[in-house]
Amino acid sequence: MSVLEVKHVTKTFGHNTNEVTVLTDVNFTAAAGEVSLVIGPSGSGKSTFLTIAGGIQTPTDGDVVVQGNGLAQLSGKARDALRLNHIGFILQAYNLVPYLTVKDQFALVDRVKSKGNLSATDLRHLLEKLGISQLINQYPAELSGGQTQRVAIARALYQNPDIILADEPTAALDSERVKVVGQLLHDLAKEHNKAIVVVTHDLRLKEFADKTYAIMDGKMTVA
Amino acid sequence: MFLALKEIRHEKLRYGLIIGMIVLVSYLVFVLSELAYGLAQQNTQAISSWNASKVVLNSDANDSLSQSLITKQTADKVKLTAHEAYIGQAGVVAKAKGQAKLSAQFLGINQSQFIYKRVKVTAGHKPTTNHQIMVDDSFKDNGYRLGDKVTLNSTDTQYKIVGFTHNAKLSVAPVIYGTLGTWRTLSHVTSDFQASGIITNRDSFKTKTSGLSTLTMGKFINKLPGYSAQNTTFTFMIGFLMIIAMVVIAVFLYILTMQKLPNYAVLRAQGIPAKVLVTTTVSQALVLVIGGLAIGATLTLATVLALPAGVPMSFNVPLLAGVTGGILLTGVIGALIPVKVILNVDPVSVMGG
Numbered sequence: 001m002s003v004l005e006v007k008h009v010t011k012t013f014g015h016n017t018n019e020v021t022v023l024t025d026v027n028f029t030a031a032a033g034e035v036s037l038v039i040g041p042s043g044s045g046k047s048t049f050l051t052i053a054g055g056i057q058t059p060t061d062g063d064v065v066v067q068g069n070g071l072a073q074l075s076g077k078a079r080d081a082l083r084l085n086h087i088g089f090i091l092q093a094y095n096l097v098p099y100l101t102v103k104d105q106f107a108l109v110d111r112v113k114s115k116g117n118l119s120a121t122d123l124r125h126l127l128e129k130l131g132i133s134q135l136i137n138q139y140p141a142e143l144s145g146g147q148t149q150r151v152a153i154a155r156a157l158y159q160n161p162d163i164i165l166a167d168e169p170t171a172a173l174d175s176e177r178v179k180v181v182g183q184l185l186h187d188l189a190k191e192h193n194k195a196i197v198v199v200t201h202d203l204r205l206k207e208f209a210d211k212t213y214a215i216m217d218g219k220m221t222v223a
Numbered sequence: 224m225f226l227a228l229k230e231i232r233h234e235k236l237r238y239g240l241i242i243g244m245i246v247l248v249s250y251l252v253f254v255l256s257e258l259a260y261g262l263a264q265q266n267t268q269a270i271s272s273w274n275a276s277k278v279v280l281n282s283d284a285n286d287s288l289s290q291s292l293i294t295k296q297t298a299d300k301v302k303l304t305a306h307e308a309y310i311g312q313a314g315v316v317a318k319a320k321g322q323a324k325l326s327a328q329f330l331g332i333n334q335s336q337f338i339y340k341r342v343k344v345t346a347g348h349k350p351t352t353n354h355q356i357m358v359d360d361s362f363k364d365n366g367y368r369l370g371d372k373v374t375l376n377s378t379d380t381q382y383k384i385v386g387f388t389h390n391a392k393l394s395v396a397p398v399i400y401g402t403l404g405t406w407r408t409l410s411h412v413t414s415d416f417q418a419s420g421i422i423t424n425r426d427s428f429k430t431k432t433s434g435l436s437t438l439t440m441g442k443f444i445n446k447l448p449g450y451s452a453q454n455t456t457f458t459f460m461i462g463f464l465m466i467i468a469m470v471v472i473a474v475f476l477y478i479l480t481m482q483k484l485p486n487y488a489v490l491r492a493q494g495i496p497a498k499v500l501v502t503t504t505v506s507q508a509l510v511l512v513i514g515g516l517a518i519g520a521t522l523t524l525a526t527v528l529a530l531p532a533g534v535p536m537s538f539n540v541p542l543l544a545g546v547t548g549g550i551l552l553t554g555v556i557g558a559l560i561p562v563k564v565i566l567n568v569d570p571v572s573v574m575g576g
Contacts, residue, residue, distance in 0.1 A: 056492055056570045077496070084494030097226070097486050099233035111225050112495050139233065156493075 003195045004030040004053060004163055009062035011048055011218075022048045023059070024218045030163065030195040035186055035208055038199040039223065040215035046199035047167055049215060053197065054087050054165045055079040067162065084113055088161035090169045095152030096140040103136040105155050118158050126154050129184060131177075145172035153181060157188065164188070166198045170205060182208035226499075227507035238511065241475050245515025246522070248468045249550055252461055253523035254536070256546045259457030261535035266450050268392040269330065270440065273308075273338050277428050278443045279421040282436040286446040288312045291419045292410075293435065298417035300432045306425040308336035309418035311406030315375040317358075317399065322366050327358070328393040329375065331406025331418070338422060342400060347386030353404040357386035359397035364532050375399070375409055394447055395535065465549050473557030476508055480561035484568055492570035500565050508558030509551070516547050 006028040012021045022045045030036050030053075040046045051057040053064055055071045064071045066082060074082065083089075096105055109117055118126065127133035130150040140148055149172045156164060166185070170178045186208040188194045198205060199215075206212060212223040231238045264271075279301065284291030289312050298309070311331030318324045332338045339349065342357070347369045350357050356373065362384070367373070372381040382401065391398040403418060410416075430437060438446070445451050480487075487500050520543060527538045 051492075051571050054492070080491075080494050080496050082494070083492070084496075087494070089492050091489060091492065095489060097490070099230040100226075104229060108225065108495075112499055159493075 002029050002031050003067050004028075004197065005065040006049070006053055007063050007065065009049075009052055009059040009064065011045075011052060011057070012060045022218050023052070023220075026062070026215075026218075026220045028053070028213065028220060030197050032162065032193045032195050033189050034210040035189045035196040035198065037205055037209035037212045038197065038215055038220070039201060039203065039206075039212060040199070041201055044215045045218045046201075046215055049220070050165050050167050050197070050199050054089060055083055084159070085116065086162045088156035088159055088164045090153050090156045090164065090166035096148060096155065098140050101137050101139055102132070102143075102151050105151065106158050109155070109159050113159055116160055118160050123154075123158060126157060130154055130180065146174065146177055149173060150177070150181070153184070161194070163195045163197070166196070166200075168200050168202070169198060170200065170202045175204065178202065178204045224503070224506045226503040227510060231507065231510060237479075241479075241511055242515045242518070244471065244475070245468075245512055245550075245554075246518045248464065248471065249516045249519030249547075250522050250526075252464045252468065252546055252550065253519055253543060254526060255457060255461055255464065256542055257523060257527060257536045257538060258534075259454065259461070260539050260542050261537040262395065262457075263450070263454055264390075264537060265392040265395040265535045266447055266453075267444050268390045269328075269398045270393065270444065272343070272390065273341050273422060273424070275338075275422045275424045275440055276426045277423045277437055277439055279423070279430060279435050279437050280419070282434055286436075286438055286443065287448070288420050288443075289314060292412065293417050293420065295415055295417045297432060297434050298421070301421060301430050301435070303336075303421070304425070305337060307421055307423045307428070308338040309333050309403060310338060310420055310422050311403050311410065312393075312419045313406055313409040314396075315399065315409060317362075317373050317375055319367060319371045319373045322371070325362065325365060325367075326396055327399050328396045329356075329399045329401060329406060329409055330393070331401055331403040333403055337424060342388055342391070345387045345389045347384070349386055350401050351385075353402050353408075354380070354382055355385045355401070356382045356405070357388055357400045358384055359391040359399075360387050360389050361392075361397045361532070363387055378408070380408065394449075461546070465553055468550055469553035469557050471557075472508070472512065472554050473560045476504065476558050477561045477564075480504060480564060484564070487565060487568045488570045491568055497566050497568075500568075501562050504561065504565060505555065505558045508554050512551055512554035516550060520547065 006026055009023055009026045010021065011023040012019055014020050026049060038046055038049065052059050055064065067086060069082065071079060097108065100108060106123060124133065130153065132147060132150050132154065135143060135147060143151065153169060170181050173181060182205050185196045185198065189196045214221050214223040280286060280288060280291040281293055313329045315327050315329045316324050317327050334351065342349065345360060358367065367384060369384055371384045373384060374381055407414065407416065490500065491497065524538055527536050530536055
């Protein structure tokens with residue numbers, strides 16, 4: 001079942017002679033239970049695609065439909081609520097609040113979204129699976145790049161979203177950890193019926209994807 | 224509040240410095256306010272103790288009790304009741320053997336009138352004859368004792384201290400209460416003059432007697448030499464300090480908020496409502512300002528207790544509460560300035576290309 005649809009989306013920045021078209025007539029569908037991989041080099045428009053798909057940016061043309069809700073019709077507040085309740089972001093950088101311990105990163109989610117988050121047992125399993133259960137009292141500054149990335153993944157998964165949008169989730173990880181994260185995203189899609197969209201240039205994730213798209217110069221094609 | 228407290232706990236040095244800055248600003252404002260209050264009190268303590276409403280002076284005295292003289296002939300035209308009292312004022316220098324000279328305000332009062340009855344005795348008794356005086360407690364602090372013989376100005380006449388009274392100051396000088404007869408002697412006037420003025424505690428009091436003018440106590444106090452200028456100066460200083468406090472707090476919070484924007488952008492991307500971030504910023508400002516104010520107030524109290532009695536500072540809780548409210552309000556206004564930046568934070572700014 002399709003939970004995320006990107007329909008004829010074009011995104012243009014600037015005006016007149018400075019106008020740059022980052023995405024051109026992009027169409028994309030993500031279904032529950034699937035991992036969709038969007039592969040492209042830096043500057044190809046991957047992150048712009050992800051921010052539009054997640055309702056952070058609005059397209060110049062076209063629309064995004066999340067679980068039947070056209071984002072163009074929603075107010076900013078409603079889009080915030082939709083992101084909080086249905087979309088989990090795994091970002092490239094600044095993923096964690098620097099003055100919160102790992103444990104408090106999850107406590108913060110509890111404070112703004114009291115229902116639907118992972119149970120304590122599920123969280124413990126998730127942390128064990130990611131190999132970070134011993135880090136719960138550490139601050140982000142005390143973590144390595146790989147550990148930070150894994151905590152950020154756990155943080156995004158904790159709010160138990162229906163759709164997970166990941167921006168280079170394996171950028172700071174070694175091959176072994178890439179496999180763990182890839183498998184985790186795959187399992188989440190299969191076992192928990194999540195729609196996972198990963199934009200990356202890391203081809204190592206290809207083996208965990210159900211569908212792979214390529215993005216180049218703002219145009220998306222099925223790979 | 225969760226994010227606010229967690230951040231303060233984690234960034235102890237940074238927030239410690241901000242609290243330290245608020246402590247210094249609030250301490251300065253508190254000390255100045257209490258000093259202003261203490262000085263204002265010392266200008267009017269004696270008047271306040273009479274609980275009077277109006278004062279009648281010679282119309283040519285420019286609203287000054289010390290410049291006013293009312294003749295017996297004029298005074299007789301004013302119908303006095305139990306609510307009115309004559310008063311004679313004279314600036315004097317008191318000296319006693321072995322004691323430091325003290326500048327004071329001599330107030331001559333009539334035993335049968337209300338001021339005499341209102342004045343409270345802390346030791347001894349009230350003066351009953353022309354050679355007896357009752358003095359403010361500050362004389363005691365300067366070594367004067369009951370029974371001491373005091374000379375006033377350059378006269379040879381000796382006056383015996385028969386009583387002490389508390390909080391009796393006028394124009395920041397201690398008050399010496401005595402008889403109207405003594406006042407005449409010290410003012411070098413004959414018995415043709417009744418007093419410097421007439422004090423009444425009746426709001427409805429009126430007199431149309433020629434040569435006299437009636438002032439409300441508020442107006443009379445404002446006309447005390449230096450009183451208005453001093454209060455206006457302090458009010459301006461405190462006002463400017465509050466504005467400075469607001470600007471400093473606002474600048475600090477603005478810089479802090481700007482530094483936190485990448486974090487806020489991530490939180491916004493994750494769907495954390497802008498309201499939560501605004502509440503965090505404002506509550507953090509409140510915690511910092513309240514913390515600073517509490518320490519500032521404690522330091523002020525310690526200062527008031529440690530300073531010698533001669534420094535006219537007094538710890539007034541309502542005044543302190545008012546100033547606290549003012550700084551708190553300026554702190555909140557300062558914290559609200561970066562709110563627009565928070566509301567406009569762009570989550571895209573933290574997304575890669």
